[in-house]
Amino acid sequence: MADSQEQMDLENVDHAINYFDKKGRIKVKHDAPEVVLNINSLMDIMTIMLVFLLVSITSDPLSIQMSDTLVLAQSTVELKPKDSIPITVTKKHLIVDKSAVANIDCKIGGQMCTQDDFDLKARCSKPENNCAADEIKRANSMLFYVDKSYKKDGSDREFLIEPLHKELERLVKTQKDENMKLGRPFEGITSIIVDKDIPFRLIAEIVHSAGMAELHDFRFAIMKMTTR
Amino acid sequence: MARKPSERRHATENLEDINLTPIMSILVILIPMLIFAFSFIEIALQQVAAPKMGPPKPKQADEKKPLQLTIVVNDAGFVLKQQADFEEPDVVIPLKEQADVAVTQPHLEYDYARLYSELMKKKKAYSEERTINLAADFHIPWHILARTIDAARVQLVESAYDDLVQYAQAKVKFTDGVPEPLFDTVVFMVDPDQAK
Structure with a gap:
């Protein structure tokens, strides 16, 4: 063996x-x-x-691509996105259905924002970057607005953003025609995809302009979180 | 004389496998591209009504007076207002010092926990009311407004919270599988004095 x-x-x-x-x-x-x-x-x-x-x-009705100029606010809300007319407000552009209708300007203490300011804002919006107190203060003082030349009568007091209103009116008309052919009612919904740093004034102007174009159901896109 | 059998008829068909390598190469490029374009963040929508501007509508005599509960957001914090006829004072909720793990120094933060607690008191007093107006200083950014709306949207397990961390992690109160609403109809409101 x-x-x-x-x-x-x-x-x-x-x-x-x-x-x-x-x-x-x-x-x-x-x-x-x-x-x-x-x-x-x-x-x-x-x-x-x-x-x-x-x-x-392809089935995502909003298909949002976040970037340094478009960061969504956070919330625990649960309403699902629906097919609607999308208005996107980034830190640089006002976009309706993928075409820019107006530029968004930015000021810090009376001075126009520079690219360095945008970079600072992007850096300081991430808590892990540990920005200094003065950097956070500067980033938070950036004010975004639509120039008065885009507004009705070229007046700063006006809330109606004319190019936005015109484009929305055109889209509403198209949607109404489509709905009529399909025998569906017009719901007047708009999804507003807005950057988290856009101020209330600009949001009110956008909502007012959309309201003037027969859109009355405003749905703001947010990033869904489990904690509020 | 026997003929030679036809080679074509008797030939065995030799089918070769399709060369999948080029298709694989395309897929290997396409899939990472699509994964990169794919958003893994869940997007939801916050419904808001159009801003109210200008003078209020004249009221009918028999019409029930609405509470007109309004949250005003400014640099100092929140102010909770309601229709003057209800004779309740405005509730001022100042900013609160918060210790954040990401920031070494404690910083001032909007007191969403107290805002929620005050709104719950109002809800207990006026349980039928579901509409709330939201006004803000024009420079207040959207992320603060979004969190404010979130505080006013649904009832949580507790009716009051002192600590922002506890409030942030609190679970929603459900009744018959449906979230219990607080003031879930939000209306943007623009202060006419500010608009000038």
């Missing part, structure tokens, strides 16, 4: 020597069957993932 075991061990050693021997290795290569990697299962996984991602992206 012990002899046969020893014999087997010796054969194994011989095989190992042959494997590392050049001639032996070539022989082994010729004898081995050709192994082909089967990627069909991987293809199936990839196809399912692709379909899932495409469906998820």
